[in-house]
Each structure stands twice: as C-alpha cells, then as structure tokens.
Amino acid sequence: MNDFVNQFWNWYVILLVLVSIIACGVLLWTQSSPPAGSKVDTTGHVWDETLEEYNNPLPKWWMWLFYITVIFSLVYAVLYPTLGSFPGLLGWSSSGQWAKEMARFEEQTRPLYANYMKTDVKALAADKEANETGKRLYLTYCMQCHGADARGSKGFPNLADNDWQWGGEPAQIVETISAGRMGVMPPHAQLGAETIKDLAAYVRSLSGLPADSVRVAKGQEAFNSAGCSGCHGPDGKGMHALGAPNLTDKVWLYGSSEATIIETITKGRNNQMPAWKEFQQARLA
Ligand code: HEC
Ligand code: HEC
Structure with a gap:
C-alpha cells in the first residue's frame, strides 16, 4: 500500500471501501419497515390460484444484526489498516506482528544457544535438553538425507555407527556440518x-x-x-x-x-x- 507512486490508487481504495459500506447501510435503511399504516404489497407471485407472496419488511432484529456489522466495519476501518495507505489508529501490521513474534522467539532461545556455545560438545552430548533440541533440529533439517533414524541410505552416510568418513571428533563433526x-x-x-x-x-x-x-x-x-x-x-x-x-x-x-x-x-x-x-x-x- 505504501508503494503507490501517486495518491490515485490510495483514494480509489478508500472511496471504494467507504462507498461499499455506506451503500450497504443505505440498502438496509430502504428495506426497513414501511411508514405506519401503509398497506403491505405483494410480490405479484400467485400459486395455486390464491396463494400470494407478501412483500413484508425484514424482521427488526435481523436488520439490526446487519446495522451492527456495518458499524463494526467502520470502526475496524478506523482502527486497522483498511483504507488505502492509512495505517489505522492502532498501528497494527501483519509484518509487524511477525517481527514481534520472531523477536520474542529469538529472545527466548538466545540464552539457551549462548549457553550451548560455551559448553564442550562432549558434555553437551550427555545433556538431555541439548539432545532434545538437537533431535528436533535434526528431524527438521537433516532427516531428508540421513533418514529419520540417522542410518542413512545409499550415498548418504549412516550417522548412527562408529564409522566416520570425515572424522568423528567433535571438531571434525562441527566442521562437517558448518562448512559442508x-x-x-x-x-x-x-x-x-x-x-x-x-x-x-x-x-x-x-x-x-x-x-x-x-x-x-x-x-x-x-x-x-x-x-x-x-x-x-x-x-x-x-x-x-x-x-x-x-x-x-x-x-x-x-x-x-x-x-x-x-x-x-x-x-x-x-x-x-x-x-x-x-x-x-x-x-x-
Ligand atoms: C541434501 C542432503 C543432506 C542433508 C540435508 C544433510 N546431509 Fe549430511 N551428508 C550428506 C551427504 C551426501 C554426506 C556424505 C558426503 C560425502 O560423501 O563426503 C553427508 C555427510 C555428513 C556427515 C559426515 C559423516 C561421516 O561419516 O563423516 C555428517 C556428520 C552429516 N552429514 C551430518 C548432517 C547433519 C547434522 C545434517 C543436518 C543439519 C545433515 N547432515 C544434512 C547429505 C546431506
Ligand atoms: C583422490 C582420492 C581418491 C583416490 C585416488 C581414490 N579414491 Fe576411492 N574414494 C575416495 C573418496 C573421497 C570416496 C568417497 C566418495 C563419496 O564420498 O561419495 C571414495 C570411495 C571409494 C569407494 C566406495 C566405498 C563405499 O563405502 O561404498 C571405493 C570402493 C573406492 N573408493 C575404491 C577406490 C579404489 C579401488 C581406488 C583406486 C583405483 C580409489 N578408490 C582411489 C577418494 C579416492
């Protein structure tokens, strides 16, 4: 929305939204109760010789449900980004929400990883929590090639045995994973x-x-x-x-x-x- 080169599309969107909402309200109003005492029309349809369809106004409670949705959408348009490039009074945006959630996640995990970085790999191997974390990461990023049980397949080494192509010392494994x-x-x-x-x-x-x-x-x-x-x-x-x-x-x-x-x-x-x-x-x- 903020990329518009001129204001035309901005106002086009604003008008389109407002005119649509207001048109809904006007339509509802014109369909509300007829003036008191006036006769109820029929739609002109007749079935089985005497069965006629009356053109009664819609029930009041039903109309009010619709009025409430119209009011709701106007309030929403003022609070949230709805009208062209107007950001809304609350300043909410989907990318902002995403960034906030990512920042919260980073904040939660940073101390955890900082702690892992300070710890020797061999000591970490005995740490239950670190193992759980590693397992999740493995299942997300490594399983496709090395298999869910890490036993590999043709051309993809078995990581669950004691045979190492590139070496099984922590430093060698770290090098394998980080540099490929x-x-x-x-x-x-x-x-x-x-x-x-x-x-x-x-x-x-x-x-x-x-x-x-x-x-x-x-x-x-x-x-x-x-x-x-x-x-x-x-x-x-x-x-x-x-x-x-x-x-x-x-x-x-x-x-x-x-x-x-x-x-x-x-x-x-x-x-x-x-x-x-x-x-x-x-x-x-
Ligand atoms: C696209 C497929 C692929 C993915 C994904 C992958 N690997 Fe590998 N990995 C290989 C291949 C192929 C080799 C063997 C390379 C060679 O033959 O030199 C290998 C080798 C290794 C080795 C060396 C084994 C040894 O015997 O020295 C380790 C350790 C390893 N991978 C761990 C991982 C980890 C951990 C991940 C997830 C972060 C991962 N791999 C993701 C394909 C993959
Ligand atoms: C330049 C180094 C190099 C030379 C020379 C070399 N190899 Fe290899 N060889 C490798 C590497 C590296 C691999 C693993 C390839 C991979 O990761 O896919 C391998 C894999 C193999 C394998 C497959 C092993 C398996 O587990 O499936 C065999 C068998 C083999 N070599 C035999 C030989 C023979 C016989 C010769 C001599 C004619 C030879 N190699 C020469 C580096 C070499």
Whole structure:
C-alpha cells in the first residue's frame, strides 16, 4: 500500500471501501419497515390460484444484526489498516506482528544457544535438553538425507555407527556440518576393465568378503600403483582429511557387491554434504 507512486490508487481504495459500506447501510435503511399504516404489497407471485407472496419488511432484529456489522466495519476501518495507505489508529501490521513474534522467539532461545556455545560438545552430548533440541533440529533439517533414524541410505552416510568418513571428533563433526563436505572419488576407467576387476576383488577381500585370490594379489599391487593408497591409505583404512572411506570395515556408502565396487572405481563418485554455517549464524546472531 505504501508503494503507490501517486495518491490515485490510495483514494480509489478508500472511496471504494467507504462507498461499499455506506451503500450497504443505505440498502438496509430502504428495506426497513414501511411508514405506519401503509398497506403491505405483494410480490405479484400467485400459486395455486390464491396463494400470494407478501412483500413484508425484514424482521427488526435481523436488520439490526446487519446495522451492527456495518458499524463494526467502520470502526475496524478506523482502527486497522483498511483504507488505502492509512495505517489505522492502532498501528497494527501483519509484518509487524511477525517481527514481534520472531523477536520474542529469538529472545527466548538466545540464552539457551549462548549457553550451548560455551559448553564442550562432549558434555553437551550427555545433556538431555541439548539432545532434545538437537533431535528436533535434526528431524527438521537433516532427516531428508540421513533418514529419520540417522542410518542413512545409499550415498548418504549412516550417522548412527562408529564409522566416520570425515572424522568423528567433535571438531571434525562441527566442521562437517558448518562448512559442508565434498566427497570426490575420481573415475579410474583408464585402468581398463581387467585391472578394475582385480581392484574390486582386492577391495572386497579387505573386509573379508569372498574374492578370487589371484585377482586379489594383482589388485593389491594395482591399489598402490594406481594411487588408490594415496587417498584410502596403504592398508585401505581410509583418510578423514579427504573423506576417503575405510575400505576394511563392513560399512559401505554405495555397496559391497562386485558390480557396485566396479562402478565406483570406473565412474568415480561425487557426493556433497551441504554447508549450514549461515543457518547457524542466523540462529546465533
Ligand atoms: C541434501 C542432503 C543432506 C542433508 C540435508 C544433510 N546431509 Fe549430511 N551428508 C550428506 C551427504 C551426501 C554426506 C556424505 C558426503 C560425502 O560423501 O563426503 C553427508 C555427510 C555428513 C556427515 C559426515 C559423516 C561421516 O561419516 O563423516 C555428517 C556428520 C552429516 N552429514 C551430518 C548432517 C547433519 C547434522 C545434517 C543436518 C543439519 C545433515 N547432515 C544434512 C547429505 C546431506
Ligand atoms: C583422490 C582420492 C581418491 C583416490 C585416488 C581414490 N579414491 Fe576411492 N574414494 C575416495 C573418496 C573421497 C570416496 C568417497 C566418495 C563419496 O564420498 O561419495 C571414495 C570411495 C571409494 C569407494 C566406495 C566405498 C563405499 O563405502 O561404498 C571405493 C570402493 C573406492 N573408493 C575404491 C577406490 C579404489 C579401488 C581406488 C583406486 C583405483 C580409489 N578408490 C582411489 C577418494 C579416492
């Protein structure tokens, strides 16, 4: 309303509202009781030869209900923003009410979060209230990807186990959540189908899955010569700094079948955990 470039629309709206309300009042008045003693007209409709419809005025109590609504709307228009850009005598606005409610919410939660910020994450993990708060936030912002039970799914890590791609120390988890993570496993199609099969056999053997022993031996060699060990470590136990998963455990981000591992090695994988830093700052500001 305050964006009108000139006053035309402002007055247009004001007049439209006032004229409509007043017109309702006038209509009611003209439909009220006829002068005393005058004869009641009929509408001219006749049914079954003698049945006529009288044009009686509406009952008084019913008319008064309508007069009251007209008076109510006039009072409302003076108190609340109704007439063009006139803000109303009470100064109420929906955005003002929203801002007030947000400010009240911020005020209530600020000391709570300030207190959390001062407390060590490990101590907070034992705090029932902090856990409840974290759980609510998790169910709102994280569940879509990591699942309601935090057990993840293909490509989305399980957060409920002890296996950490990017590290499970509080500082590492805070970094994961605030800055996000980009897991990049480069494609290795250039190694050729045979070598990739050897590598898959070796990767499977690392976690005790059945694999052809000849291929395992060749795969172990390729694991070092092709540079896999540069990211996953010489023993395949992974590296937190790069987000390279431990290949010797039974936890799989994409799957342990030979076909899935071959696909991972051939095409590579790109995975992203979104960053929440701005969100966090907005809450703490
Ligand atoms: C859009 C999907 C998505 C959302 C939403 C999401 N995540 Fe993630 N998260 C991922 C993906 C994908 C990864 C794995 C990244 C990779 O492979 O490097 C990940 C990784 C993680 C990790 C690292 C796990 C490890 O083993 O090191 C943590 C911790 C985590 N997320 C916590 C959260 C929390 C807490 C939230 C809510 C604030 C959240 N995530 C919201 C997709 C998501
Ligand atoms: C540049 C570092 C890098 C190199 C080199 C690399 N990887 Fe990876 N690898 C990763 C990362 C990071 C991931 C996790 C990808 C993700 O987060 O989606 C991964 C994932 C995998 C997975 C999937 C594990 C699972 O849980 O599903 C397998 C299998 C794998 N790599 C095997 C290999 C093999 C074999 C080689 C050598 C041919 C290799 N990687 C080379 C970084 C690397």
